[in-house]
Amino acid sequence: MTKLYGLLAEFDQPQPLLDAARAAKEAGYKKMEAYTPFPVDALNDALGRKDSKLPFVVFLGGVFGGIVGFGMQYLSMGVWYPLNIGGKPLNSWPAWIPITFEMIVLMAAFTAVFGMLMLNGLPELYHPVFNAPEFARASSDRFFLCIEADDPQFDLDSTRRFLETLNPENITAVNRSQGDDPTRKKVLSDIHIGTEKWEI
Amino acid sequence: MTQPSKFLPQFEKYQRLALIIGVVGLLISAIGLFTNNDQFLQSYLVSYVFWMQLSVGCAFVLAIQYLVSGRWGVVIQRILEAGGFTLPLMLILIVPVLLGLPTLYEWARPEAVAHDALLQHKAPYLNVPFFTFRVLGYLVIWSAIAYLQRKWSYRRDTLRTEESHIRLKNFSGPISVVLGLTVTFASFDLMMSLDAQWYSTIFGIIFGVGAGAAAFAFATIILALVREDHVFSGKLTSLQFNDLGNFLLTMVMLWAYMELSQFLIIWLGNLKEEIPWYLLRTSGGWGGMGIILVAFNFVVPFFFLLLRENKRRYGRVAAIAWIIIVARYIELYWFIAPTFSPTLTFHWLDLTLLVGIGGIWMSLFLWQLKQKPLLPEYDPRMEEESSYEHAATAEAV
Numbered sequence: 001m002t003k004l005y006g007l008l009a010e011f012d013q014p015q016p017l018l019d020a021a022r023a024a025k026e027a028g029y030k031k032m033e034a035y036t037p038f039p040v041d042a043l044n045d046a047l048g049r050k051d052s053k054l055p056f057v058v059f060l061g062g063v064f065g066g067i068v069g070f071g072m073q074y075l076s077m078g079v080w081y082p083l084n085i086g087g088k089p090l091n092s093w094p095a096w097i098p099i100t101f102e103m104i105v106l107m108a109a110f111t112a113v114f115g116m117l118m119l120n121g122l123p124e125l126y127h128p129v130f131n132a133p134e135f136a137r138a139s140s141d142r143f144f145l146c147i148e149a150d151d152p153q154f155d156l157d158s159t160r161r162f163l164e165t166l167n168p169e170n171i172t173a174v175n176r177s178q179g180d181d182p183t184r185k186k187v188l189s190d191i192h193i194g195t196e197k198w199e200i
Numbered sequence: 201m202t203q204p205s206k207f208l209p210q211f212e213k214y215q216r217l218a219l220i221i222g223v224v225g226l227l228i229s230a231i232g233l234f235t236n237n238d239q240f241l242q243s244y245l246v247s248y249v250f251w252m253q254l255s256v257g258c259a260f261v262l263a264i265q266y267l268v269s270g271r272w273g274v275v276i277q278r279i280l281e282a283g284g285f286t287l288p289l290m291l292i293l294i295v296p297v298l299l300g301l302p303t304l305y306e307w308a309r310p311e312a313v314a315h316d317a318l319l320q321h322k323a324p325y326l327n328v329p330f331f332t333f334r335v336l337g338y339l340v341i342w343s344a345i346a347y348l349q350r351k352w353s354y355r356r357d358t359l360r361t362e363e364s365h366i367r368l369k370n371f372s373g374p375i376s377v378v379l380g381l382t383v384t385f386a387s388f389d390l391m392m393s394l395d396a397q398w399y400s401t402i403f404g405i406i407f408g409v410g411a412g413a414a415a416f417a418f419a420t421i422i423l424a425l426v427r428e429d430h431v432f433s434g435k436l437t438s439l440q441f442n443d444l445g446n447f448l449l450t451m452v453m454l455w456a457y458m459e460l461s462q463f464l465i466i467w468l469g470n471l472k473e474e475i476p477w478y479l480l481r482t483s484g485g486w487g488g489m490g491i492i493l494v495a496f497n498f499v500v501p502f503f504f505l506l507l508r509e510n511k512r513r514y515g516r517v518a519a520i521a522w523i524i525i526v527a528r529y530i531e532l533y534w535f536i537a538p539t540f541s542p543t544l545t546f547h548w549l550d551l552t553l554l555v556g557i558g559g560i561w562m563s564l565f566l567w568q569l570k571q572k573p574l575l576p577e578y579d580p581r582m583e584e585e586s587s588y589e590h591a592a593t594a595e596a597v
Binding site for chain 1: 439460463464467468506508
């Protein structure tokens with residue numbers, strides 16, 4: 001049981017990251033994540049992510065809003081407190097449409113915002129990837145691919161060699177917990193990356 | 201770089217074919233001109249308005265795509281330019297409508313105006329000389345806009361400078377205002393004044409949004425047909441079809457919103473000047489047509505286009521675009537024809553004139569389309585994308 005979160009490969013362009021993500025998918029890695037300073041459209045596919053469930057959830061939210069919006073007006077104006085307005089039928093459905101529409105939009109929007117947060121696992125107050133000092137550049141000019149240690153195929157040595165074949169700028173080990181962890185030192189002491197010897 | 205399109209032989213073949221079909225259609229229709237003059241003019245108006253709104257819709261969408269700078273705009277730009285360039289043809293084809301004003305429009309019949317105080321009141325606006333002047337004015341303005349759009353786009357191909365693109369962009373802002381106003385008044389004049397008692401201030405927007413939807417649908421269909429041209433290789437992906445699908449979705453929703461606004465206000469108000477327009481159009485078979493219209497101009501495209509899978513496949517987007525175009529014709533028919541007949545009718549002249557005008561329209565469109573490669577030779581928007589594989593999720597089409 002290692003305390004390693006994963007191996008982080010750093011690239012300076014989006015294209016090598018895309019190629020790397022595809023190669024990793026090809027190699028059978030499943031638990032991996034990419035980090036970029038700006039959205040890269042193709043990444044979802046390159047990482048082998050399935051389509052998000054969010055659109056369907058939002059659709060259900062919209063349907064729910066529509067039923068509530070229409071039902072609220074129909075039941076109050078047509079059934080519970082019937083009121084003759086200008087000789088119109090009690091169930092004047094054309095007049096219900098604007099509110100029904102607004103309720104569809106409101107509920108779909110709420111579902112979209114909160115559903116998005118939930119499906120993204122937010123709010124998340126701590127993420128191990130920030131333990132790697134190099135990762136600070138993910139928000140400015142570096143593109144990262146992290147293969148997580150939980151992946152069934154993950155093996156410190158072979159995964160590192162695999163990442164080296166992708167020609168990253170460098171490879172970093174990401175610790176699961178903060179601070180100076182003796183296990184990390186032990187695990188990584190003999191890893192060579194490029195010409196550098198890891199000294200942690 | 202500028203080798204001719206691989207579809208050039210097809211363009212030439214279909215251009216000739218469309219011209220023959222168009223001329224034959226108009227010749228057959230000419231029989232109707234002598235046997236049933238009234239019906240000829242009524243059918244002519246529907247067909248004319250259908251093709252005219254497609255032309256002006258193309259000019260409008262062309263201006264919009266310069267303004268918003270979407271990457272979807274680059275791939276349909278030539279199609280829209282060619283579509284807009286059919287407007288001078290519309291300037292010629294308006295002549296039968298202008299000659300037949302008293303047959304078509306109640307306000308153009310002096311005996312009807314003499315007995316109607318409201319028509320007399322509206323006479324300073326609704327009279328034959330002013331109407332003719334206005335309608336010709338719209339068409340001249342639109343033709344000039346289409347001409348300039350084409351001219352400056354060609355100049356951009358030659359100059360290949362950012363400035364030439366910015367010029368097109370700057371031009372697009374004011375002209376979209378001009379188009380918005382002229383399209384509104386054109387719909388008031390050509391269609392709303394058929395029933396001179398009736399008025400609806402939102403009618404122009406309904407017409408304009410419908411024209412935009414038709415232009416988007418048309419461009420999508422043509423793009424799906426020429427998708428394999430070599431200029432598109434690496435540039436045209438399912439992402440552009442996704443964008444066009446999103447636009448179609450937006451347009452049908454906007455259309456439904458406007459239509460419902462008009463219906464709701466008139467239905468709730470229930471005033472005797474306004475409600476007859478809907479009473480006529482919801483009885484005698486026209487009601488069924490209205491339901492078909494709502495189903496195929498809104499319900500079906502709306503649910504179909506909600507699914508991303510459907511928007512990313514060119515075949516599916518093109519199929520729904522066909523539905524939207526056909527529904528647009530149904531809509532214009534439903535707007536115009538009930539004025540002349542209280543019960544649902546179709547006449548063979550409706551078909552021959554639609555095909556006749558359409559054949560000539562398509563022929564001019566294809567002639568224009570083959571003049572230049574199907575992608576602009578220079579567009580700053582294309583360079584943004586070459587930096588890296590921006591659209592890799594997209595399967596090549």
